[in-house]
Amino acid sequence: MRIAVPTETTAAETRIAATPETVKKFTGLGASVSVQAGAGATSGIQDADFSAAGATITPNAQDTLHDADIVLKVRRPVGHELSLYKKGAMVFAAMDPYGNEGDVDAMAAAGIDAFAMELMPRITRAQVMDVLSSQANLSGYRAVVDASSEYGRAFPMMMTAAGTVPAARVFIMGVGVAGLQAIATARRLGAIVTATDVRPATKEQVESLGAKFIAVEDEEFKAAETSGGYAKEMSNDYQAKQATLVAAHIAKQDIVITTALIPGRPAPKLVSAEMVASMRAGSVIIDLAVERGGNVEGAKAGEIVTTSNGVKIVGHNNVPGRLAATASALYARNLYAFVETMIDKPNKAIAVKWDDELVKATCLTRDGAVVHPNFAPKPTADKDA
Numbered sequence: 001m002r003i004a005v006p007t008e009t010t011a012a013e014t015r016i017a018a019t020p021e022t023v024k025k026f027t028g029l030g031a032s033v034s035v036q037a038g039a040g041a042t043s044g045i046q047d048a049d050f051s052a053a054g055a056t057i058t059p060n061a062q063d064t065l066h067d068a069d070i071v072l073k074v075r076r077p078v079g080h081e082l083s084l085y086k087k088g089a090m091v092f093a094a095m096d097p098y099g100n101e102g103d104v105d106a107m108a109a110a111g112i113d114a115f116a117m118e119l120m121p122r123i124t125r126a127q128v129m130d131v132l133s134s135q136a137n138l139s140g141y142r143a144v145v146d147a148s149s150e151y152g153r154a155f156p157m158m159m160t161a162a163g164t165v166p167a168a169r170v171f172i173m174g175v176g177v178a179g180l181q182a183i184a185t186a187r188r189l190g191a192i193v194t195a196t197d198v199r200p201a202t203k204e205q206v207e208s209l210g211a212k213f214i215a216v217e218d219e220e221f222k223a224a225e226t227s228g229g230y231a232k233e234m235s236n237d238y239q240a241k242q243a244t245l246v247a248a249h250i251a252k253q254d255i256v257i258t259t260a261l262i263p264g265r266p267a268p269k270l271v272s273a274e275m276v277a278s279m280r281a282g283s284v285i286i287d288l289a290v291e292r293g294g295n296v297e298g299a300k301a302g303e304i305v306t307t308s309n310g311v312k313i314v315g316h317n318n319v320p321g322r323l324a325a326t327a328s329a330l331y332a333r334n335l336y337a338f339v340e341t342m343i344d345k346p347n348k349a350i351a352v353k354w355d356d357e358l359v360k361a362t363c364l365t366r367d368g369a370v371v372h373p374n375f376a377p378k379p380t381a382d383k384d385a
């Protein structure tokens with residue numbers, strides 16, 4: 001049972017899919033683990049740390065991946081990298097399959113069994129495997145830290161001999177895992193925090209953290225949540241009413257942080273150019289959805305845009321990767337928790353239960369075909385029927 005941890009091929013990716021902690025656990029299950037030389041450098045992990053945990057350090061991707069039964073990655077394998085995998089290798093990563101169906105097909109053609117960690121069901125036994133939550137939690141924290149570094153004023157109210165410094169006003173749009181952590185972090189820094197979300201269950205969560213909830217609370221709002229706990233796409237009428245309320249609120253804010261994402265869809269536009277123009281000079285907007293098109297009009301992926309009225313729109317890519325050491329530690333634990341369920345411990349061998357609900361929910365490709373129902377080719381109707 002051979003496990004491989006290659007260097008990420010995406011230049012902007014600073015995380016790694018294993019740590020010395022998880023390598024030691026895998027070797028304890030009877031696996032041999034190969035880590036590509038330098039793979040952990042951007043996460044603050046040296047090759048010597050992996051060696052001390054029981055891993056073999058290999059000089060390049062080809063040697064790392066050679067004959068590997070399990071491959072642990074942060075992002076999906078693409079291009080030439082796929083040719084290095086043996087057929088039947090199990091690959092675990094955040095696959096980002098929506099909108100990248102061609103890459104999913106390529107993984108099937110390469111004969112690998114690909115598992116998309118972000119499709120993990122949000123059920124009790126899978127909480128420790130939930131990469132979306134572990135990484136979003138860090139994104140929410142980092143968003144506030146980034147906002148504070150770009151904002152030219154203090155966050156807390158300060159009473160000094162020279163006068164009183166008012167507290168910053170922070171508005172969080174989207175109260176999922178990232179939003180809740182952003183609220184908590186901004187509150188710890190002393191800001192006056194408000195938040196909004198289309199899911200009614202979040203109101204109590206927001207208020208429990210000491211923030212004020214802002215939303216149009218009509219009948220559509222009361223039914224605006226899927227059984228999986230995600231936000232539903234709202235009607236145009238509701239969006240218009242909410243936009244009117246939010247527009248008036250944003251004009252009074254110093255910092256706005258947007259976190260709204262709907263699985264499989266472009267990020268909804270929440271902040272218009274007119275809203276941005278209503279904010280005072282020196283205000284900051286952090287768009288955590290910028291890699292999916294962004295929640296903010298004028299946001300650009302990988303850039304900080306300063307508008308004509310002096311508002312900064314921050315669109316950092318890979319926000320969890322801005323905390324690479326912490327993000328890698330949590331992500332690696334998520335992967336270990338899932339992979340460990342597929343190992344027969346007494347026999348120290350891979351034993352996948354293909355009918356397990358976690359396996360079925362995350363498996364994208366198997367035996368040369370795309371098998372996930374959301375991405376598998378739809379059967380064509382029999383013309384002669």
